[in-house]
């Protein structure tokens with residue numbers, strides 16, 4: 001297959017346009033088969049040296065969820081304290097995670113110590129392993145959105161504490177914590193834009209050298 005149809009190209013653009021970071025979820029469960037379909041997108045991602053360094057923990061137990069939520073709450077409180085004036089007022093009203101109610105929650109890590117790929121491509125820039133994990137997350141995000149599911153990325157966390165609470169191997173670095181579920185609403189604009197926190201650029205800045 002050399003190219004996809006123009007209808008597909010247009011649908012793909014629509015999918016990317018309507019992908020959102022979702023923080024407000026309905027409480028209905030996500031069907032396991034549907035979740036598996038979305039997670040399978042990880043297996044299609046590019047990775048440096050074919051190292052496939054992504055590692056996923058499904059955060060299910062009440063204990064693990066409570067630890068993650070407490071971690072977020074503390075980090076978010078500290079982040080708020082770093083703002084003042086109008087930014088502090090807006091920040092205080094932002095909802096920056098769906099961790100209190102998302103039916104599926106995943107912590108995604110990069111295995112910095114993996115032998116897979118024998119280090120190809122990561123010698124001078126070992127951070128490429130983490131970037132590889134991000135590419136997989138992006139595919140997962142689009143696969144979820146294509147099925148009507150919403151995904152929210154949570155980074156307002158103490159990674160060391162989360163790794164300890166989830167008891168992951170020392171070589172794993174946290175890339176993100178993800179909330180997945182049926183979104184309360186759909187939108188084609190970011191919530192941070194709607195709330196006046198920040199606006200998207202209308203144009204891609206490109207310099208020529």
Ligand SMILES: Cc1cc2nc3c(=O)[nH]c(=O)nc-3n(C[C@H](O)[C@H](O)[C@H](O)COP(=O)(O)O)c2cc1C
Nearest residue numbers: 019020021095096097153154155156189190191192
């Ligand atoms: C690496 C990364 C970390 C993020 N962390 C958070 C977060 O902790 N909380 C949150 O509400 N949104 C988080 N987001 C979502 C961004 O705020 C969101 O992508 C941006 O506002 C644009 O909105 P959109 O994704 O709906 O287009 C994160 C996104 C990325 C890519």
